[in-house]
Amino acid sequence: MNVFLWHVHGSWTTSFVQGPHRYLVPVLPDRGPDGLGRAVTWDWPDSVVEVTPEQARDEAIDVVILQRPHELVLAAGWLGRQPGRDVPVIYVEHNTPPDPTGNTKHVAASIAGCHLVHVTAFNATYWDNGDAPVTVIEHGIVDPGYRYVGDDVSACVAINEPVRRGRAVGADLLPFFEDRFAVALYGMRTEPLGGADLPQDRLHDAFITHRVYLHLARWTSLGLSLLEAMHLGMPVVALAATAAPSAIPTDAGIVDTDVRVLRDAAAELLRDPERSVQLGKAARASALERFGLGRFLGAWDALLQEAAA
Numbered sequence: 001m002n003v004f005l006w007h008v009h010g011s012w013t014t015s016f017v018q019g020p021h022r023y024l025v026p027v028l029p030d031r032g033p034d035g036l037g038r039a040v041t042w043d044w045p046d047s048v049v050e051v052t053p054e055q056a057r058d059e060a061i062d063v064v065i066l067q068r069p070h071e072l073v074l075a076a077g078w079l080g081r082q083p084g085r086d087v088p089v090i091y092v093e094h095n096t097p098p099d100p101t102g103n104t105k106h107v108a109a110s111i112a113g114c115h116l117v118h119v120t121a122f123n124a125t126y127w128d129n130g131d132a133p134v135t136v137i138e139h140g141i142v143d144p145g146y147r148y149v150g151d152d153v154s155a156c157v158a159i160n161e162p163v164r165r166g167r168a169v170g171a172d173l174l175p176f177f178e179d180r181f182a183v184a185l186y187g188m189r190t191e192p193l194g195g196a197d198l199p200q201d202r203l204h205d206a207f208i209t210h211r212v213y214l215h216l217a218r219w220t221s222l223g224l225s226l227l228e229a230m231h232l233g234m235p236v237v238a239l240a241a242t243a244a245p246s247a248i249p250t251d252a253g254i255v256d257t258d259v260r261v262l263r264d265a266a267a268e269l270l271r272d273p274e275r276s277v278q279l280g281k282a283a284r285a286s287a288l289e290r291f292g293l294g295r296f297l298g299a300w301d302a303l304l305q306e307a308a309a
Contacts, residue, residue, distance in 0.1 A: 001063065002024060002059060002060055002061050002063075003304065004051075004061045004065065005064070005066075007026075007038070008036075009094055010041065010200075011200070011225075012094065014142060014200075015141060015296055016300065017048045019300060020301065021047065022047050022049060023047055025049065026051060027052060028053075061079060062087075063304055064079070064083045064089045065090050065092060066089060066114075067094065083111070084111050088308055089114050090303065091108035091111065091114050092117045093108070093118050093123060095123070095220070095221050096126060096221055097127045102125070102127070106128060109128070109131060115133050116129055116132040116135070117135050117137050119138060120136065120221060120243040121136050121243070122221075123221055123242075137299045138291060138296070140291060140293045140294075140295060140296020141293060143292070144232055145231075146281075147204065147208045148208050148232055148233035148277070148280050150211040150234070150273060150276055151209065153270050155212040155214045156207055157174070157183060158185075158186045158207075158225035159217075162174075162185070167218060168217065168219045168220060171216075173239075174216070176259060177214065177259075177262075186225075204232060207229055208232055210234075212234070212237055212269050213234040213235070214236075214266065215236060215237070215239065216238075217239065217241060218241050219241065219242065227247070229283075230248075230252065230283040235276045236248055236279075237254045237255075239259070239262065240255045241257070249282065251279070251282040252279055253283055254269075
């Protein structure tokens with residue numbers, strides 16, 4: 001099957017393209033947001049093929065995957081075919097709605113013949129999906145293996161663009177935790193808060209040295225870095241917001257809405273390496289069962305076959 005999709009979310013796409021299909025990824029000379037092409041910081045198989053707008057028009061496309069509202073117009077222009085009318089279309093929504101009251105109508109509801117996929121049940125509930133058929137396919141992670149070390153008595157957190165995204169990602173909470181212990185910040189474009197921009201493999205190498213992983217997002221979808229930390233065998237301390245409470249069992253970490261409870265719990269884990277190891281192993285076992293790659297790819301393969309039928 002030929003699946004056409006833009007390279008938007010590197011971590012999610014890395015898991016998605018591990019399937020049995022041929023994945024056509026738009027590329028432009030400047031490799032900007034609408035033509036990134038193949039990833040350079042993730043490991044993608046040879047079945048991911050870059051296509052220019054000219055090449056895309058000549059390809060036999062079985063399913064188009066949309067992930068941003070303007071891609072509907074882009075896809076029609078690149079392919080010379082209207083998604084939903086001339087070629088099957090699936091819209092993947094990675095994010096929580098901008099309005100937390102649940103009054104935001106999803107763009108997929110206005111695309112004829114479009115199937116809408118949410119990555120968490122929380123997102124599916126909070127978006128107004130209209131009459132669009134909805135499927136929840138939770139994240140799947142390419143297993144990095146159990147690698148936890150935890151000899152650095154500190155916590156780490158991964159936040160992309162913390163300055164721009166601010167309170168939504170919990171960037172304002174970092175000083176509250178740093179008053180008690182060291183916190184290392186990783187992510188993309190972290191200035192002026194500092195931090196490190198690293199490829200995925202090096203990010204995992206950095207994560208595992210820290211004793212605790214912090215997840216402080218108030219209003220985001222379920223972070224893949226959180227699930228990757230759990231796969232690595234890290235104990236997690238997380239704000240009980242959006243889908244995090246359902247993703248982290250009680251024996252795998254500490255989840256609460258009170259940041260004082262979270263700070264005390266993290267500080268206690270920093271003093272207790274044995275309990276940190278115990279929680280981390282439980283986190284990994286839970287993540288493998290619920291967010292394993294096989295379950296993810298199986299669910300996606302079934303939906304792709306249904307859409308293309």
